[in-house]
Amino acid sequence: xxxxxxxxxxxxxxxxxxxxxxxxxxxxxxxxxxxxxxxxxxxxxxxxxxxxxxxxxxxxxxxxxxxxxxxxxxxxxxxxxxxxxxxxxxxxxxxxxxxxxxxxxxxxxxxxxxxxxxxxxxxxxxxxxxxxxxxxxxxxxxxxxxxxxxxxxxxxxxxxxxxxxxxxxxxxxxxxxxxxxxxxxxxxxxxxxxxxxxxxxxxxxxxxxxxxxxxxxxxxxxxxxxxxxxxxxxxxxxxxxxxxxxxxxxxxxxxxxxxxxxxxxxxxxxxxxxxxxxxxxxxxxxxxxxxxxxxxxxxxxxxxxxxxxxxxxxxxxxxxxxxxxxxxxxxxxxxxxxxxxxxxxxxxxxxxxxxxxxxxxxxxxxxxxxxxx
Amino acid sequence: xxxxxxxxxxxxxxxxxxxxxxxxxxxxxxxxxxxxxxxxxxxxxxxxxxxxxxxxxxxxxxxxxxxxxxxxxxxxxxxxxxxxxxxxxxxxx
Numbered sequence: 001x002x003x004x005x006x007x008x009x010x011x012x013x014x015x016x017x018x019x020x021x022x023x024x025x026x027x028x029x030x031x032x033x034x035x036x037x038x039x040x041x042x043x044x045x046x047x048x049x050x051x052x053x054x055x056x057x058x059x060x061x062x063x064x065x066x067x068x069x070x071x072x073x074x075x076x077x078x079x080x081x082x083x084x085x086x087x088x089x090x091x092x093x094x095x096x097x098x099x100x101x102x103x104x105x106x107x108x109x110x111x112x113x114x115x116x117x118x119x120x121x122x123x124x125x126x127x128x129x130x131x132x133x134x135x136x137x138x139x140x141x142x143x144x145x146x147x148x149x150x151x152x153x154x155x156x157x158x159x160x161x162x163x164x165x166x167x168x169x170x171x172x173x174x175x176x177x178x179x180x181x182x183x184x185x186x187x188x189x190x191x192x193x194x195x196x197x198x199x200x201x202x203x204x205x206x207x208x209x210x211x212x213x214x215x216x217x218x219x220x221x222x223x224x225x226x227x228x229x230x231x232x233x234x235x236x237x238x239x240x241x242x243x244x245x246x247x248x249x250x251x252x253x254x255x256x257x258x259x260x261x262x263x264x265x266x267x268x269x270x271x272x273x274x275x276x277x278x279x280x281x282x283x284x285x286x287x288x289x290x291x292x293x294x295x296x297x298x299x300x301x302x303x304x305x306x307x308x309x310x311x312x313x314x315x316x317x318x319x320x321x322x323x324x325x326x327x328x329x330x331x332x333x334x335x336x337x338x339x340x341x342x343x344x345x346x347x348x349x350x351x352x353x354x355x356x357x358x359x360x361x362x363x364x365x366x367x368x369x370x371x372x373x
Numbered sequence: 374x375x376x377x378x379x380x381x382x383x384x385x386x387x388x389x390x391x392x393x394x395x396x397x398x399x400x401x402x403x404x405x406x407x408x409x410x411x412x413x414x415x416x417x418x419x420x421x422x423x424x425x426x427x428x429x430x431x432x433x434x435x436x437x438x439x440x441x442x443x444x445x446x447x448x449x450x451x452x453x454x455x456x457x458x459x460x461x462x463x464x465x466x
Contacts, residue, residue, distance in 0.1 A: 042466045130466040155463035158382045176462040180431035185461065186383060193465055226460065237438045237460065 002031045002056065008100055012054050025214045026054060030100075032213045035059040035122040037110060037138055039086045041198030042128030042152045042205060044076040047090065049206035050126075051098045055213070058094065059104040059122060062086045064340075065366070072195035110134050112256035115141040124209050126150045128202065131342065132179040133259040139164060139172035140256050143247045148221075150208050152201040155186070157194050159201035159227035162220045162239060163208050165248070169221035174242040174249070179259055186319065189301065189339065197229055277348050278362040281371045284335060288312075294333040299347045300365075304339060310368070318343045325354055337361035337368070374399055374453040376406050380417065381461045387416030403434060404447030406457055421459055431462040 004026060009016070016026050034055050036043045039062040051058060066074070066081045066089060074086075081089035087105045094103060106118050110129075119125055119141050127138045127149055135153070142149040142165040149164040151172060164171045204225065211217045226235045246252040279287075287294065296313040298305055305315045316324045318338070328334060334356055336344040341364040348360035361368065376396040385392050394414065400406045411418035421432050426447075428434060434441045435458045441449040451457065 038466050040466050128466045130464060132462070132464045135464060152466070153463045154465040156382050158463070160460075160463060175433060176431045178430040180429065180462060185431065185464065191383070191465075198466070224460070235438075235458075237433075237435045237458070238440065240440070240443050242443075 002027050004030065005100075008054070011098075011100075015053065020216055021214060029054045029210070029213055030056040032124070033057040033059065033122045034124045034126060034209055034213075035061065035119060036126045036128055037061045037134065038128035038130060039074075039076055039090045040064070040070065040128060040130055041073040041154065041193065042202040043126070044074045044090075045199050045202035046126050046128060046152075046206040046209070047076060047094060048097055049203055050209060051094045051101045053206075053210055054098065055101065055209075057102045057104060059106060059118075060087055060090055061106040061108065061110055061118060062090070063107055063109045067366070073193065073198050075199070110137055112137065112258045115256055116145065119145055119147060122147065124148050124150060124212055126152075126205050126209055128152060128198075128205070132185075135172065136179060136259055137256055140247055140253055143171050143253075144256075148212055150205045150212070152198075152205045154193055154197050154201055156191050157197065157229045159197055159229075161201050161204045161208070161225045161227070162223060163212070164221070166212075166219065166221040168241065170239050170241040171245060171248040173247040173253075174245045175224060175239050177242075177246065189304070189343075194229055197227070200227055200229070277345070277352065277358070277360055278341075279335060279359045280362050281368040284361055284368075285372055292333070294335050295329065297328075297334055297336045297347070298338070299336050299343050300338045308365070310337065310365070313337070318347055321347055321350060325351075328356060330356060332357075334358040335361060338364045340364040340366050376400060376451055376454075377456045378406060378410055379456060379458040381459060381463075383461060383463070384417050384420055384459065387420065388414045400451055402445075402447060403436060403441050403449045403451055403457060406451060407447070420461075433460045434458070435460065 012026050015021055016023055032055050034050055036047050039060050047058060064086050066077045066084055066086055068082050076093050077089040087107050091103055115137050125142055125147050127135060129135055139149055148166050151162045151164055153160045208220055211219055222239055223236045224239050243249045296310055298309050298313045298315050299318045301317050334351060336347045338344040341362050344360040348358045351358040378394040378396060380388060380392050388394060394410055396406050396409050398409045407418055423429055436449055436451060436455055
């Protein structure tokens with residue numbers, strides 16, 4: 001079994017004297033491999049505590065760069081890291097917290113093409129993603145691979161946590177069979193989030209992960225924990241395994257699906273039709289320079305618009321898009337953009353369905369600033 | 374009879390900022406209670422039910438700690454003093 005050095009014995013002394021942990025439990029943690037999907041609000045506290053506890057190998061999946069608006073909750077990253085890859089600041093912070101932890105960094109977006117390959121080989125997956133598309137991808141991949149999925153999700157002042165995909169327990173689709181339709185559920189970028197909330201929920205995820213690895217206590221499998229910070233109330237409800245669940249019950253879902261981010265419809269097949277809906281920042285800049293007759297529409301929220309926008313754009317927050325449809329000129333081309341290209345892809349699809357000639361700025365303002373700023 | 378319907382925060386704006394709705398009408402089932410809520414707060418029920426009157430797939434309704442999906446659905450019986458809790462999926466991380 002994995003050995004512990006004298007330094008490690010001193011470091012973990014308060015943990016190894018715990019009943020039911022001991023040196024055997026600590027060695028079990030050192031031998032464990034945990035994958036955190038997302039190094040943001042939930043992933044930050046979860047990764048910090050799992051590293052501190054001595055989980056031997058931590059994998060992190062994230063492709064984003066640190067934004068100043070992340071700092072009030074994503075405690076892996078500091079002010080100096082703004083503009084740099086999240087995995088760089090995560091690596092530095094976690095290595096300082098515990099140099100005995102092996103870090104495996106996957107700087108990529110989780111997709112149907114790479115999810116099984118990335119998740120395979122880990123013992124537990126911690127879902128700290130920020131969109132429904134990746135949550136369903138993580139769930140379905142965990143069902144296929146038989147990996148426990150330690151779930152956390154947050155919105156404004158409320159959070160949810162559970163453990164899915166254990167041997168006898170339910171999966172995420174047993175609770176929520178399909179993602180919500182486009183525009184029905186606001187994201188944190190639209191609705192905001194109390195900075196400490198992911199701290200609460202992420203540490204619950206870390207706790208559940210350690211319990212699974214150590215075989216301790218009663219896990220949240222079969223229960224959903226609801227955290228209400230304003231009422232400071234914690235409620236649990238029962239989540240039975242659903243024999244009719246298409247993922248873990250009937251096993252109808254046999255391949256992974258890429259949902260459009262923030263919405264409940266599968267993305268178009270990569271036959272060129274989807275690609276034609278996107279413009280790169282350079283393509284857009286060239287067309288603007290050439291005086292192309294197009295209407296630029298910003299689908300972010302007013303507070304994001306106030307911080308900066310593309311010249312000549314008009315603000316139509318995604319939630320107000322349907323009401324604003326009549327105000328667009330169907331004879332002109334529309335280019336929609338948002339922060340990272342997710343909301344604008346949603347808007348572009350809806351505008352296209354309504355008959356408009358529309359493109360979405362790939363990668364949003366973040367990529368625009370990266371490439372042209 | 375009195376029932377309490379607890380809303381997820383994303384639905385507060387559709388109930389004038391309230392997260393706990395009191396239903397004093399006589400109701401036999403969860404569906405009855407939602408009809409009462411829908412008359413007063415249509416924006417809430419629009420986001421819980423589809424146009425066909427089914428509970429949306431990203432929403433769960435609990436009576437106490439039991440999901441109605443694993444009971445009698447909207448026909449699940451309620452009694453005086455019950456709390457009906459609406460839980461919607463959230464995606465933030």
